[in-house]
Amino acid sequence: MRTNSAFKIVILGIISFLLASCVEKSPTGYNESYGNEDYINSFKNTNEITFKVESETPGKVYSVFYKYPYSEGDLVETPFLTAKTPISVKLIIPKDVTTLYVLSDGEITEHKVASGDFILTANRSSHDFNDLATIAAYVNSTVFPEQSNNIKGEDLYKCTDLVISESEASGYFEEAEAWITYLSDGGFSNSNQHGKLWFYTYDSAKRENLTVDDCTFYGLDADGNKEQISYSDINSSNSKYVFYSSEENKNVKNGVYTKKYLGKFHKGLNIGFVFKSENERAQFTTPSLNLSEGNYKYIGTKFNYKNNQGSFTPIKSVSNGFIYHLITDDFQVNVLGMENRSTNHKSYDGDYNDMLCIIESNPIYIKPVEEIFPPKLEEYSVEKGLYLFEDNYPSQGDFDFNDLVVAYDITSFINGSSEKGVRVKTTLLAYGSAFDNEFGFKYGEEYFPIFKNIKGHANVNDKNFDANYEKTVETDFPANAIIKPYLNNGVHYITSSDKNTEDYPYVLVIPSANNASSTFRWCLENKNISDAYNFASPRTNDWYLTPKDESLVIKR
Secondary structure (H helix, E strand, O other), X not given: OOOOOHHHHHHHHHHHHHHHOOOOXXXXXXXXXXXXXXXXXXXXXXXXXXXXEEOOOXXXXXXXXXXXXXXXXXXXXXXXXXXXXXXXXXXXEEOOOOEEEEEEOOEEEEEEOOOEEEEEEOOOOOOOOOOHHHHHHHHHHHHOOOOOOOOOHHHHHXXXXXXXXXXXXXXXXXXXXXXXXEEEOOOHHHHOOOEEEEEEEEEHHXXXXXXXXXXXXXXXXXXXXXXXXXXXXXXXXXXXXXXXXXXXXXXXXXXXXXXXEEEEEEOOEEEEEEEEEOOOOOEEOOHHHOOOOHHHOOOOOOEEOHHHOOEEOOOOOOOOEEEEEEEOOOOEEEEEEEOOOOOOOOOOOOOOOOEEEEXXXXXXXXXEOOOOOOOOOOOEEEEEEEEEEOOOOOOOOXXXXXXXXXXXXXXXXXXXXXXXXXXXXXXXXXXXEEEEEEEEEEEOOEEEEEEEEEEEEEEOOOOOOOOOOOOEEEEEEOOOOOEEEEEEOOOOEEEHHHHOOOOOOOEEEEEOOOOOOOOOOOEOOOXXXXXXOOOOOOOOOOOOOOOOOHHHEOOO
16 A cells, blocks of 8 residues: 555545535445345346356357347457357356357357356267268367457468369379368358359469459359359359358258369369358459459558457458368368458458358369468457446545546456466546546555546546546456456555445446447436436346436436
8 A cells, every 4th residue: 555644644534524524424225124245245237157068069169249249240249258168167247138149150049147057058079070060160160260350460461272283192183173062151141141152263373463354253053063154243143153151051050061063173273262242342262353442442451350459451462261271180171261341341350251161172182372370269258347436435425436437348368368367458437536546456465556646527538638648558467367446545445345335335347248348327526326327226237227317427
């Protein structure tokens, strides 16, 4: 704790007395029938559950959302949990959340929230690559999982088109044959969005400066026979495509995986793929065909990776589809993943699983021009929301809970990613105090300050919000760290664990079920939270979602 002069302590004491004398001293909503612990727990706005997935393929990815995550074909929410089976993780969820939305294998399932353990059981399967359902789960979980920027940085420039050429492994051959099997759309259809796939061939020597005029485009007729088409057919309602996800998803749900013969190909050719979804342009596996022009001018435009994992600015053409050569102990195949957006689109997520297929060949050693290595999937859970402080301890103060308002985003890495520890991002949103406050986290018996010398009255959107404050700070703690937010008003450390007493609370934690920062609107200066919200006990689980008096809260 900081040492303060006696004079400062006296002054602070006088301020506390004057403020305290102006407010009602009776506890807000206190009920004599409450036990002390029950009353203190009534200020908690979260529940803890254990999310488990049992009897499932090891390494299969599950993501948990608190709101339906899709809108207009895009996964607009990021998950509050991403983990691979077997899973047993504690989740701190907002009390207003009544449904968990669980994504795996591109399918969303809904589950009602109950206290205690949440157990999801699926039929056990193994990595038997003779089973296409298992292959689909493996690809969607391990190679191209949903919304995780599977290809990053300069790897986006790589061309992974298949090369029809001999190698030491393949030996001599005259022609190579190829077959393609539809696996899934990685969840793209969860908002009734679908796409079509075609393929094309070109002289391998022309790859670097390839144009559509150098390519021969193909679809399949109603009998599954290869048929040459024009490039303009791809941008029309042409029905001679290889796959249309709207049709194939119905088959997959019935356990039917469609396999189609692409034909025989002479040495010296490359095979690329083109994908087009509704209201989007065609996207190619060959980088030079994805032109940066008009509404699709992406070269020089920075985009952010999902989950705050950095950013990238393309300086040349990128691919919008990739082929990964998958080899296991007893299985070898090429995995195709297509993306429906250009990198400059606001909904670009870079997962390359808007259509997923496997490509088999004879000889089986046909491989991409350049290799890619999708990054290791990080496993993590997330807590988001706001910390609201009253700083006038031991007096009640004005009960507006805006003496310090801080948004928090806590990412706890788990399982194989646990060496990354706990990453905490905090953003200063408001302050309203005569004290010289400090905010930070208590870890063990130590206090780690984040924001110091916070004094005055301002909200983040105000002109007088002090631009000198560093409004967003990232802090790292060890794996499995248990941290508690604190405020130091110059005399006392105020935390929810020891300062939310049987009289009244000093710290409120308002969780968010949305990826964005919490939409909770805190009180204006000197406006009692019980007047602004239905805060008096007993409180409903969603009391913090809607103010009862709009004139008493900030506008956001």
